[in-house]
Amino acid sequence: MTTLRKGQTFYVRASSFSNLKILGIDYIQNQIKSIKDSDILYTSIFAIRKLKVKDMFFGKFGKQHLFDDGYDYRYIDLVAAGEKVKDHCRHLRYYDKKLPLYAGYDPGPFSSIVFGQRNRKDKEFRVLKNMWVYHPEQQDVLAKKIDDFFSTGRKEIILHYDRAANQRDPEWKKFYPNYREMGVNDTDAILLKKELTALGWNVILMSKDQKTITYQQHYRLLNLLFGKYDGKRDQILIDRNECDALVSSINHSPLKRHDGRLLLAKSSESLPFEEQAYNSTQLASAFMYLLWSEYNKLLLDSDLSGETPQGAGTYLS
Numbered sequence: 001m002t003t004l005r006k007g008q009t010f011y012v013r014a015s016s017f018s019n020l021k022i023l024g025i026d027y028i029q030n031q032i033k034s035i036k037d038s039d040i041l042y043t044s045i046f047a048i049r050k051l052k053v054k055d056m057f058f059g060k061f062g063k064q065h066l067f068d069d070g071y072d073y074r075y076i077d078l079v080a081a082g083e084k085v086k087d088h089c090r091h092l093r094y095y096d097k098k099l100p101l102y103a104g105y106d107p108g109p110f111s112s113i114v115f116g117q118r119n120r121k122d123k124e125f126r127v128l129k130n131m132w133v134y135h136p137e138q139q140d141v142l143a144k145k146i147d148d149f150f151s152t153g154r155k156e157i158i159l160h161y162d163r164a165a166n167q168r169d170p171e172w173k174k175f176y177p178n179y180r181e182m183g184v185n186d187t188d189a190i191l192l193k194k195e196l197t198a199l200g201w202n203v204i205l206m207s208k209d210q211k212t213i214t215y216q217q218h219y220r221l222l223n224l225l226f227g228k229y230d231g232k233r234d235q236i237l238i239d240r241n242e243c244d245a246l247v248s249s250i251n252h253s254p255l256k257r258h259d260g261r262l263l264l265a266k267s268s269e270s271l272p273f274e275e276q277a278y279n280s281t282q283l284a285s286a287f288m289y290l291l292w293s294e295y296n297k298l299l300l301d302s303d304l305s306g307e308t309p310q311g312a313g314t315y316l317s
Contacts, residue, residue, distance in 0.1 A: 088152075103158065110134040157196065
């Protein structure tokens with residue numbers, strides 16, 4: 001038996017019921033009464049994967065867009081028993097340190113960012129990592145997280161973001177009014193760039209003149225990108241392990257219809273900050289900005305032009 005265990009990895013997915021003799025049935029009953037969000041209850045107590053909303057904004061997204069073989073174990077296997085494995089890009093099988101990172105950024109009191117790289121030869125765009133911070137943490141903390149994780153390789157980010165990141169009076173100021181070294185013209189995007197530049201990064205801001213993108217435009221593009229793969233465009237693939245919060249956010253992004261328009265219901269962004277990464281549309285929104293900026297040219301001209309319907313932008317909830 002000892003011989004069989006050598007060089008092997010054992011993984012178990014357990015729920016609180018595994019320790020029921022110690023916790024007692026009263027504990028389970030109290031958790032059921034106190035945790036009102038069913039997804040949080042199922043995940044934290046019963047070890048049941050988070051539920052999808054019935055009508056998804058990412059309607060054609062599925063398990064075929066996820067990959068599980070994202071780790072290179074050469075470095076992980078060198079870690080001694082009991083030693084913590086550092087969260088780092090060198091463990092990622094598909095990270096190419098010679099290539100720049102593409103990022104989708106959604107700023108605010110809860111700030112989220114999603115990173116990917118394009119493999120033009122294989123026509124793949126792999127989403128490798130998701131990160132987030134929330135009040136009182138802001139751009140300085142997020143930049144440090146990025147630098148710590150991607151500390152080896154090419155330090156260049158092609159940054160895509162929602163037009164809200166261009167506002168000179170960003171919403172998060174009311175939460176964090178004394179942000180250090182803040183200039184009169186600083187926006188969310190510029191502040192993140194400043195923090196990363198100070199750490200040695202080259203950041204290319206791609207959305208300086210961003211116009212309103214309607215939810216219907218986002219929806220059409222997502223259906224195209226996650227629809228049946230035709231071999232001509234890039235295939236979008238997400239690391240299931242490193243982007244588990246993004247995957248959950250996608251599954252928690254409901255489609256809403258109002259006055260003949262398709263919308264993304266964003267009421268989940270009113271949840272407490274600590275619950276938003278997995279249970280709100282925050283990370284999914286950051287992902288949408290990245291995909292839109294990189295792939296909107298795949299849409300027909302009729303999907304890209306025309307008058308913007310009132311209230312059809314990215315600020316409805």
